[in-house]
Amino acid sequence: xxxxxxxxxxxxxxxxxxxxxxxxxxxxxxxxxxxxxxxxxxxxxxxxxxxxxxxxxxxxxxxxxxxxxxxxxxxxxxxxxxxxxxxxxxxxxxxxxxxxxxxxxxxxxxxxxxxxxxxxxxxxxxxxxxxxxxxxxxxxxxxxxxxxxxxxxxxxxxxxxxxxxxxxxxxxxxxxxxxxxxxxxxxxxxxxxxxxxxxxxxxxxxxxxxxxxxxxxxxxxxxxxxxxxxxxxxxxxxxxxxxxxxxxxxxxxxxxxxxxxxxxxxxxxxxxxxxxxxxxxxxxxxxxxxxxxxxxxxxxxxxxxxxxxxxxxxxxxxxxxxxxxxxxxxxxxxxxxxxxxxxxxxxxxxxxxxxxxxxxxxxxxxxxxxxxxxxxxxxxxxxxxxxxxxxxxxxxxxxxxxxxxxxxxxxxxxxxxxxxxxxxxxxxxxxxxxxxxxxxxxxxxxxxxxxxxxxxxxxxxxxxxxxxxxxxxxxx
Numbered sequence: 423x424x425x426x427x428x429x430x431x432x433x434x435x436x437x438x439x440x441x442x443x444x445x446x447x448x449x450x451x452x453x454x455x456x457x458x459x460x461x462x463x464x465x466x467x468x469x470x471x472x473x474x475x476x477x478x479x480x481x482x483x484x485x486x487x488x489x490x491x492x493x494x495x496x497x498x499x500x501x502x503x504x505x506x507x508x509x510x511x512x513x514x515x516x517x518x519x520x521x522x523x524x525x526x527x528x529x530x531x532x533x534x535x536x537x538x539x540x541x542x543x544x545x546x547x548x549x550x551x552x553x554x555x556x557x558x559x560x561x562x563x564x565x566x567x568x569x570x571x572x573x574x575x576x577x578x579x580x581x582x583x584x585x586x587x588x589x590x591x592x593x594x595x596x597x598x599x600x601x602x603x604x605x606x607x608x609x610x611x612x613x614x615x616x617x618x619x620x621x622x623x624x625x626x627x628x629x630x631x632x633x634x635x636x637x638x639x640x641x642x643x644x645x646x647x648x649x650x651x652x653x654x655x656x657x658x659x660x661x662x663x664x665x666x667x668x669x670x671x672x673x674x675x676x677x678x679x680x681x682x683x684x685x686x687x688x689x690x691x692x693x694x695x696x697x698x699x700x701x702x703x704x705x706x707x708x709x710x711x712x713x714x715x716x717x718x719x720x721x722x723x724x725x726x727x728x729x730x731x732x733x734x735x736x737x738x739x740x741x742x743x744x745x746x747x748x749x750x751x752x753x754x755x756x757x758x759x760x761x762x763x764x765x766x767x768x769x770x771x772x773x774x775x776x777x778x779x780x781x782x783x784x785x786x787x788x789x790x791x792x793x794x795x796x797x798x799x800x801x802x803x804x805x806x807x808x809x810x811x812x813x814x815x816x817x818x819x820x821x822x823x824x825x826x827x828x829x830x831x832x833x834x835x836x837x838x839x840x841x842x843x844x845x846x847x848x849x850x851x852x853x854x855x856x857x858x859x860x861x862x863x864x865x866x867x868x869x870x871x872x873x874x875x876x877x878x879x880x881x882x883x884x885x886x887x888x889x890x891x892x893x894x895x896x897x898x
Contacts, residue, residue: 424449424470424471424539425448425449425468425469425470426448426449426450426451426469426471426473426535427453427459427462427463427469427471427472427473428440428443428450428451428452428473428474429455429456429458429472429474429475429478429483429486430454430474430475431454431475431478431479432475433454435475435503436452436454439473440452442531442532443535446532446535448470448535451469455478455480455481456478456480456481456483456485456486459474460486460489463490464493464495470497470539470542471497471499471500471535471538471539471542472486472497472498472499472500473500473531473535474486474487474499474501474502474518475501475502475503476501476502476504476505476509476513477505483503484513486499487499487513487516487518488516488517490517491516491517496542498519498539498542499517499518499538500519500522500531500534500535501513501518501522502521502522503523504523510881511885514885519534519541520537520538520878520879520882522879530879533877533878533879534879537877537878540746541850559603559604559607561575561578561579561604561608564600564601564604565743566733566736566739567733567735567738567739568728568733568736570726570728570732571727571728571733571736574601574725574727575601577723577725578601578604578608579608580723581725582604582608582609583609583610584723585609585611585694586694586722586723587675587694587695587696587697587719587720587722587723588602588695588696588697588720588724588725589660589696589697589698589699589703589720589724589725590602590696590698590725590726590727591698591699591702591724591725591726591727592698592700592726592727592728592729593729594774594775594777595730595774595776595777596727596728596730596775596776597776598658598698598727599618599656599658599698601725602618602654602656602696602698603656605654605696606653606654609654609694611652611653611654611694614650614651614652614653614654615649615651615652615653615654616650616654617653617654617655617656618656618658619646619656619657619658620658620659621657621658621659621660621661621662622658622659622662623659626667629663629664630666630667630670630683631643632645632646633646633647633667633671634647634680634682634683635648635680635682635683635685636682636683637683637685638683638684638685643682645680645682647680647691647693648682648689648691650693651690651691651692651693652692652693653694654694654695654696655693655694655695655696656696656698657671657695657696657697657698658697658698659699659700660697660698660699660703660720661699661700661703661706661711661712665713668712668716669713669716671716672713672716672719674691674693675695675716675719676719678690678692679691695720697720703717703720729772729775730772730776730779731771734768737767737768740776740779740780741758741759741767741779742758744779744780745758745759745783745787745795748784748788750853750857752788753856753857753860754787755793755857755875755876755877756787756790756793756794757793757794758795759794759795760794760795760796760797762796762797763795763796763799763800765797766800766803766807767800767803769807770803770807782800782802782803783795786800787799851890855890855892857876858883858886858887859890859892861875862892869883869884
């Protein structure tokens with residue numbers, strides 16, 4: 423559910439729009455005129471979209487559109503009440519995402535809202551992905567409806583301000599690494615390196631050199647502690663650290679110095695340590711497999727991320743965000759899940775947590791022939807729960823076996839859809855252009871079908887075709 427701000431001087435228009443918005447499952451927020459609307463936008467957060475009347479006494483809808491651009495108020499706007507096509511085009515040039523007629527148009531408001539909310543969510547996700555790649559993800563990027571996760575994020579905000587070790591506990595796939603990056607990005611060390619070491623993935627014989635470095639027989643190796651100088655060292659699965667290295671790490675925390683292998687001289691270690699574990703360190707400490715002094719050093723600021731099965735209220739938001747991202751990367755519109763598919767997701771226990779949910783939804787999105795993902799696209803969930811497995815629709819017969827030597831190299835043409843040739847994130851306009859070009863081919867230039875699939879009006883489609891230099895050869 424999104425909060426939709428409606429702006430009009432006419433109480434009848436406000437009442438009509440409010441009723442339609444409530445029917446669509448959103449919450450209307452009403453403003454009598456441009457000034458009241460701008461005050462709400464400046465003072466309140468959480469407005470998902472704006473529906474504004476163009477013609478109003480005193481300050482009109484164009485003044486609202488201009489203020490959105492001038493003040494960088496990132497709220498998509500839908501304009502209504504244009505007197506003619508020229509006024510509609512002017513509104514689009516002034517930043518309106520779409521222009522609709524009166525409320526009486528069946529389904530037009532629903533389609534327009536769905537489009538602008540989807541595009542806004544996609545823009546936020548693209549920006550969030552860019553921040554993740556750059557290691558600058560913020561705590562505000564962690565959206566949740568779970569009291570347990572909210573508590574962990576609030577504690578993480580306090581931990582970010584304090585330059586002390588942090589321990590993050592939780593099962594595999596709950597988002598411990600994301601939380602660690604967010605703490606670093608919100609700390610005073612954000613401009614310095616964030617260095618991650620997977621303690622469980624590195625052989626014990628190599629782990630000491632990876633952490634502390636090596637200075638012997640001409641085999642100099644810079645350790646992770648030196649790489650993270652001034653920044654954050656993130657030790658993933660710290661419970662896998664061998665006892666000897668636990669003692670050496672404790673020495674670094676107590677003295678602020680680190681000694682590379684083969685070097686007689688200790689080096690300054692100005693790092694902030696964040697550690698994570700899938701197994702409770704208290705239990706490892708009680709069993710004698712983890713250093714008690716190191717545990718108490720790390721446990722000054724403990725955080726716990728609950729598993730997905732204990733925060734099912736997050737399923738809806740995580741699913742929606744993942745499907746938006748998957749649809750954009752795969753170049754196909756995804757409306758969501760069928761009622762049966764949603765029931766499967768709610769009933770499943772998700773032992774792999776958020777990571778497993780995202781993998782499942784990406785696989786289903788890739789395999790589903792329809793915009794709405796059916797339960798048949800989730801066969802492994804049904805199988806693991808002992809339910810009948812229905813073959814995916816339009817799956818066709820299984821291909822004949824091919825010898826491994828005859829298989830071409832595996833290529834995923836959609837894997838870099840968001841990235842340019844230079845490795846930078848592409849603009850939202852470029853992604854949108856490719857989506858429309860793909861729809862032209864898929865639906866053989868049938869404009870009505872393309873508009874329905876994209877969730878926009880035909881006039882908006884033709885405007886975008888002209889804007890992106892795409893040819894419209896109407897077939898029907």
